[in-house]
Amino acid sequence: MNILILGSGGREHTFAWKLAQSPQLSKLFVAPGNAGTAKIATNVPIGVNDFEAIKDFVINEKITMVVVGPEDPLVNGVHDYFLQDDALKDIAVIGPEKLGATLEGSKEFAKEFMMRHNIPTAQYKSFTENTVEDGFQFLEELNPPFVLKADGLAAGKGVVILNDLDDAKKELKAMLVDQKFGAASTTVVIEEFLDGIELSVFVLTDGLSYKVLPTAKDYKRIGEGDTGLNTGGMGAISPVPFADKAFMDKIEQRIVKPTVEGLKTDKMPYKGFIFIGLIKVGDDPKVIEYNVRMGDPETEVVLPRIQNDMVNLLKAVADQKLADIALQLDERTATTVMTVSGGYPGSYEKGKEITGIDSIEDSLVFHAGTKLVDGKVVTNGGRVMAITSFGEDFKKALDKSYRNVEKLSFEGMNYRKDLGFDL
Numbered sequence: 565m566n567i568l569i570l571g572s573g574g575r576e577h578t579f580a581w582k583l584a585q586s587p588q589l590s591k592l593f594v595a596p597g598n599a600g601t602a603k604i605a606t607n608v609p610i611g612v613n614d615f616e617a618i619k620d621f622v623i624n625e626k627i628t629m630v631v632v633g634p635e636d637p638l639v640n641g642v643h644d645y646f647l648q649d650d651a652l653k654d655i656a657v658i659g660p661e662k663l664g665a666t667l668e669g670s671k672e673f674a675k676e677f678m679m680r681h682n683i684p685t686a687q688y689k690s691f692t693e694n695t696v697e698d699g700f701q702f703l704e705e706l707n708p709p710f711v712l713k714a715d716g717l718a719a720g721k722g723v724v725i726l727n728d729l730d731d732a733k734k735e736l737k738a739m740l741v742d743q744k745f746g747a748a749s750t751t752v753v754i755e756e757f758l759d760g761i762e763l764s765v766f767v768l769t770d771g772l773s774y775k776v777l778p779t780a781k782d783y784k785r786i787g788e789g790d791t792g793l794n795t796g797g798m799g800a801i802s803p804v805p806f807a808d809k810a811f812m813d814k815i816e817q818r819i820v821k822p823t824v825e826g827l828k829t830d831k832m833p834y835k836g837f838i839f840i841g842l843i844k845v846g847d848d849p850k851v852i853e854y855n856v857r858m859g860d861p862e863t864e865v866v867l868p869r870i871q872n873d874m875v876n877l878l879k880a881v882a883d884q885k886l887a888d889i890a891l892q893l894d895e896r897t898a899t900t901v902m903t904v905s906g907g908y909p910g911s912y913e914k915g916k917e918i919t920g921i922d923s924i925e926d927s928l929v930f931h932a933g934t935k936l937v938d939g940k941v942v943t944n945g946g947r948v949m950a951i952t953s954f955g956e957d958f959k960k961a962l963d964k965s966y967r968n969v970e971k972l973s974f975e976g977m978n979y980r981k982d983l984g985f986d987l
């Protein structure tokens with residue numbers, strides 16, 4: 565079969581790498597892709613939100629499955645667009661319809677979903693410009709730190725955590741009244757601060773049954789010791805060592821099952837990945853957020869640990885036959901280290917030549933922000949390249965990733981050298 569992947573990051577390169585191993589695959593396309601996907605698939609210069617161009621391409625190339633990488637097209641309704649078009653409605657789309665995607669597109673919607681289905685999460689209230697004074701009062705009732713979340717998609721920047729009450733009030737006003745995040749902060753969710761260690765659980769569902777995929781922990785801050793600005797993710801480790809059987813059972817019973825059941829009860833058609841951001845408070849898991857896609861760079865450690873044929877697995881999702889499949893996992897630990905451009909997550913330059921890729925041994929190279937120029941691989945984004953390795957434990961896997969990262973070079977290259985420091 566012919567498959568189109570939407571996206572251009574390390575996540576999409578990993579999906580391409582995994583799908584390319586299936587004997588069922590004929591042609592693989594990635595829109596728009598990167599220098600890594602160009603080696604194993606055909607890149608197509610189409611934006612992920614250009615539904616009309618996607619439609620033409622899918623029809624011309626006889627695509628029978630579209631795998632959606634990022635949240636944007638899902639929140640914009642790409643799956644619904646396919647279902648509503650006679651020429652596209654039989655093409656499998658991996659990723660939820662717009663209603664399901666609202667679990668990521670609106671924090672308030674997600675909180676209401678969790679409350680309705682008794683899924684453990686932080687206590688909260690939401691506010692708009694008209695109720696900003698009530699928001700100030702709510703902040704006064706809470707203990708610091710104060711967690712303020714823009715309701716809508718804000719490119720990962722919409723969560724602000726502040727220690728000072730006056731700062732929190734100013735931030736609330738900036739979000740609601742001054743529209744700091746534009747329409748995304750028309751509504752703001754204020755919630756209880758949860759103190760604990762974070763992890764992510766990934767679930768694949770066909771809307772009827774589900775598979776719990778490997779857990780992962782990502783490192784979001786740019787600086788060592790989890791300091792400095794938030795990034796898209798500087799590396800990841802799977803499985804998460806502290807997520808033992810007893811804790812995973814709690815996650816499945818209290819969170820995964822009620823989530824999938826809740827989707828059914830609420831008539832939210834969902835065929836795709838659910839990325840559940842969790843925090844371990846004491847011995848109990850609580851949900852921080854839902855994402856309606858795989859994580860990046862978590863995908864770079866989760867997919868390599870799945871041994872099933874990926875085309876089979878995704879076809880089962882599309883056909884709602886996931887219950888018939890047994891998940892096969894590599895028990896080893898996988899780690900990935902993300903190399904980033906100098907200056908990232910602030911401003912950075914692009915177009916720097918990357919050398920040393922061919923000297924990497926015994927690790928997987930997943931391109932993120934790269935492109936090919938005159939046959940050379942150059943940087944084309946903040947996050948540039950992820951190096952994934954396997955090991956008996958996370959330390960051994962990380963040693964391998966770091967040994968190989970040292971062989972890579974581009975002007976300004978930066979990476980975190982302390983992944984796993986908190987485990």
Ligand code: AMP
Pocket residue numbers: 686711720723755756757758759762841852853
């Ligand atoms: P989100 O965009 O919802 O993932 O939030 C970004 C980050 O903010 C999370 O990864 C957490 O580190 C932190 N965070 C979000 N909500 C809370 C909370 N209620 N308590 C503590 N930390 C939080």
Ligand code: GLY
Pocket residue numbers: 782796797855858859860861862
């Ligand atoms: N690594 C976090 C994310 O993909 O949202």
